[in-house]
Amino acid sequence: MAPRSRQACIALDELDPLAPRRPLFDLPPGVIYLDGNSLGALTHAAERRVQQTLRAEWGADLIKSWNTHDWIEFPARLGARIAPLLGAAPDEVTVCDSTSVNLFKIAAAAARMRGQRHRIVSERGNFPTDPYLLQGLTALVPGLELVCVDRDRLAQAIDEHTFLVVLTHVHYATAEMFDLAAVTAQVQAKGARILWDLSHSVGAVPLDLAAARADFAVGCTYKYLNGGPGAPAFMYVRRDLQADLQPVLSGWLGHARPFDFVDEYLPATGMARHRCGTPPILAFAALEGALSVFEGLDMAELRAKSLALMELFVEIVESFGQDFCIALASPRDAAQRGSHVSFAHPDGYSLMQQLIARGIIGDFRAPNLLRFGFTPLYLRYVDVWDAAQGLREELERWRKFGPAAVVRQSVT
Amino acid sequence: MAPRSRQACIALDELDPLAPRRPLFDLPPGVIYLDGNSLGALTHAAERRVQQTLRAEWGADLIKSWNTHDWIEFPARLGARIAPLLGAAPDEVTVCDSTSVNLFKIAAAAARMRGQRHRIVSERGNFPTDPYLLQGLTALVPGLELVCVDRDRLAQAIDEHTFLVVLTHVHYATAEMFDLAAVTAQVQAKGARILWDLSHSVGAVPLDLAAARADFAVGCTYKYLNGGPGAPAFMYVRRDLQADLQPVLSGWLGHARPFDFVDEYLPATGMARHRCGTPPILAFAALEGALSVFEGLDMAELRAKSLALMELFVEIVESFGQDFCIALASPRDAAQRGSHVSFAHPDGYSLMQQLIARGIIGDFRAPNLLRFGFTPLYLRYVDVWDAAQGLREELERWRKFGPAAVVRQSVT
Numbered sequence: 001m002a003p004r005s006r007q008a009c010i011a012l013d014e015l016d017p018l019a020p021r022r023p024l025f026d027l028p029p030g031v032i033y034l035d036g037n038s039l040g041a042l043t044h045a046a047e048r049r050v051q052q053t054l055r056a057e058w059g060a061d062l063i064k065s066w067n068t069h070d071w072i073e074f075p076a077r078l079g080a081r082i083a084p085l086l087g088a089a090p091d092e093v094t095v096c097d098s099t100s101v102n103l104f105k106i107a108a109a110a111a112r113m114r115g116q117r118h119r120i121v122s123e124r125g126n127f128p129t130d131p132y133l134l135q136g137l138t139a140l141v142p143g144l145e146l147v148c149v150d151r152d153r154l155a156q157a158i159d160e161h162t163f164l165v166v167l168t169h170v171h172y173a174t175a176e177m178f179d180l181a182a183v184t185a186q187v188q189a190k191g192a193r194i195l196w197d198l199s200h201s202v203g204a205v206p207l208d209l210a211a212a213r214a215d216f217a218v219g220c221t222y223k224y225l226n227g228g229p230g231a232p233a234f235m236y237v238r239r240d241l242q243a244d245l246q247p248v249l250s251g252w253l254g255h256a257r258p259f260d261f262v263d264e265y266l267p268a269t270g271m272a273r274h275r276c277g278t279p280p281i282l283a284f285a286a287l288e289g290a291l292s293v294f295e296g297l298d299m300a301e302l303r304a305k306s307l308a309l310m311e312l313f314v315e316i317v318e319s320f321g322q323d324f325c326i327a328l329a330s331p332r333d334a335a336q337r338g339s340h341v342s343f344a345h346p347d348g349y350s351l352m353q354q355l356i357a358r359g360i361i362g363d364f365r366a367p368n369l370l371r372f373g374f375t376p377l378y379l380r381y382v383d384v385w386d387a388a389q390g391l392r393e394e395l396e397r398w399r400k401f402g403p404a405a406v407v408r409q410s411v412t
Numbered sequence: 413m414a415p416r417s418r419q420a421c422i423a424l425d426e427l428d429p430l431a432p433r434r435p436l437f438d439l440p441p442g443v444i445y446l447d448g449n450s451l452g453a454l455t456h457a458a459e460r461r462v463q464q465t466l467r468a469e470w471g472a473d474l475i476k477s478w479n480t481h482d483w484i485e486f487p488a489r490l491g492a493r494i495a496p497l498l499g500a501a502p503d504e505v506t507v508c509d510s511t512s513v514n515l516f517k518i519a520a521a522a523a524r525m526r527g528q529r530h531r532i533v534s535e536r537g538n539f540p541t542d543p544y545l546l547q548g549l550t551a552l553v554p555g556l557e558l559v560c561v562d563r564d565r566l567a568q569a570i571d572e573h574t575f576l577v578v579l580t581h582v583h584y585a586t587a588e589m590f591d592l593a594a595v596t597a598q599v600q601a602k603g604a605r606i607l608w609d610l611s612h613s614v615g616a617v618p619l620d621l622a623a624a625r626a627d628f629a630v631g632c633t634y635k636y637l638n639g640g641p642g643a644p645a646f647m648y649v650r651r652d653l654q655a656d657l658q659p660v661l662s663g664w665l666g667h668a669r670p671f672d673f674v675d676e677y678l679p680a681t682g683m684a685r686h687r688c689g690t691p692p693i694l695a696f697a698a699l700e701g702a703l704s705v706f707e708g709l710d711m712a713e714l715r716a717k718s719l720a721l722m723e724l725f726v727e728i729v730e731s732f733g734q735d736f737c738i739a740l741a742s743p744r745d746a747a748q749r750g751s752h753v754s755f756a757h758p759d760g761y762s763l764m765q766q767l768i769a770r771g772i773i774g775d776f777r778a779p780n781l782l783r784f785g786f787t788p789l790y791l792r793y794v795d796v797w798d799a800a801q802g803l804r805e806e807l808e809r810w811r812k813f814g815p816a817a818v819v820r821q822s823v824t
Contacts, residue, residue: 280694
């Protein structure tokens, strides 16, 4: 049961075991930030770590920093830091490139070891970079095929021709969450491998790739991990698959001995082979700082608060929703969701602009979704209460003055 | 004729028209930095720009920064800033990903438009990320072939089966420079296209891709452009080829309407289609700051100083070289070189460690090369004089105490 008053929310905040982590963030005053599922907030640690990298590393030690500050092992070091959040071993994760590039890297490498199978299956309405990149791959390699189907037809689309299934664990728009272990088992039962996109999951919901024996995963670090805009992404390959997964984007930093500068590519062992070009160190530094706020965190505790924040918001909005043409577009059962919630509204775009103008920051997703992210490390119950009341006020204005008024105001 | 005394070098520095740019850099005291060809030095502008992005953009404006600070057009904005250094039009260049990834992107996209041709030609001993990535591409796509030959056999290797030639304009080890216009014409006369890797050229030698009618180019911004460790790379596609070059790494930010989130990929027009995932904004910010030191720069003036600095160094080292087993491994004619110079020495690795220990920072490239980069924006003639004298002292120590002594000292 969600709290029924602003005062009750304040009381919950005082008891919140995650409350000590909020001061680790550099949050702007007067803002309720419900878009940490798109771009996580700045941490003091990230800021300090970037400063240090600028002056004490790049500035002072220049090229020597690759060794003296161990820039060269940044991909493995940050991979090992993220691994516990995935339920993976430290040597199964590396940080490199973007989620999009990493997704291509794994799908292309999987295509090299596909045997007689030729089909990749994915979901219609998945976050589009995933199908776009798979379209690029299948256009390049003769004989490869991509099949995208609606979620309820996935099971029948995966067959003896399928070598890879690519799914996003938590849907970017609706927040609907797959049962990671069950789907992994279904895919593997058909002799295919699964590549999970965990962009909307990592740092938001507990993950256990090891228990699921998931094959591959990629994901983003600039959402719930607060790594900074366009922060480098991660990739995961289950240990027993690593030796057979030959990189297609076989860059020099993934070579077994990059500084031998020989003509023939020889992949490094383990995840190191998936490094490609030189990594953006300033971006790595920001991520390293940001990850410190997860130290000692109990993901079950974080999930519990996430569920409570979402329930509070959904209960309030549902209490007035029918009067204002606003309807939940995410699963009603919070256990079926990631850590964001979407509501459909015919003037969703304009309403979100109004909310943003008053400091309640969510985002809009076409065609009509108001999307709100709930980040338990820096959001308070009282913030969620206030955001819901703000939404109510904007909906009241919309009902009183009509859609045209809202649209006009949003343009100014 | 190079100056013959330290005093003469100081006099040259006082007359140097580029001298006012040196204070734009945050150079560590007591260091002569001859490795700007590997990692350029920190500029005050890059530091300020990163600070601003951290606090005033990411920190304060959070997700809104994509619009209010125009992060979304960063790739085009920085591409347009780099274009004049390439002799390209602003809409022919974009900044994204790493040099390695961009090289793959262009080679793979070129493979989609190859017609009946099936061969890629490159040079043996090229910087290895280039052949490694081409090996990955040809391993993925049945029927594609990669042929790497020595430089003197390139002309005969390029034939009617060749659709793409991939060459690095300035060689990473020897600094030997291709005649960009002449080689481009040779390649195109065979009906093939050329992809130039300009990593060791851009910001160091004048380039005119337009005059050469070069097809494609990629390059690195963390060397002479001082963009920061692992700074994002650039790619160039000649305007009349842009519409036909279909991305293979077709990510959502390269879509014509990324925020429509539709299932089918439709490439954006121009260079925007080669954006893939979300770009690392902190790294872009550093590069934007760094590029400000090139404003109003006459590249001919920069090249003239580069040649003069190299000539000074080479003349001094040659004056004592025969006594110390050190030999120039770069072309003797400076016009045939980029902006670095390599010398072979049997104990090259240990000697470079000794030099670095005394604050003269170059680097070592296997098997036996001491490599020195000359960056006219922040190097003085007197620095080069002092570096050459330091090298002489280390060579004298080597001759006196023998190779073993040098090796032992370098370990401590």
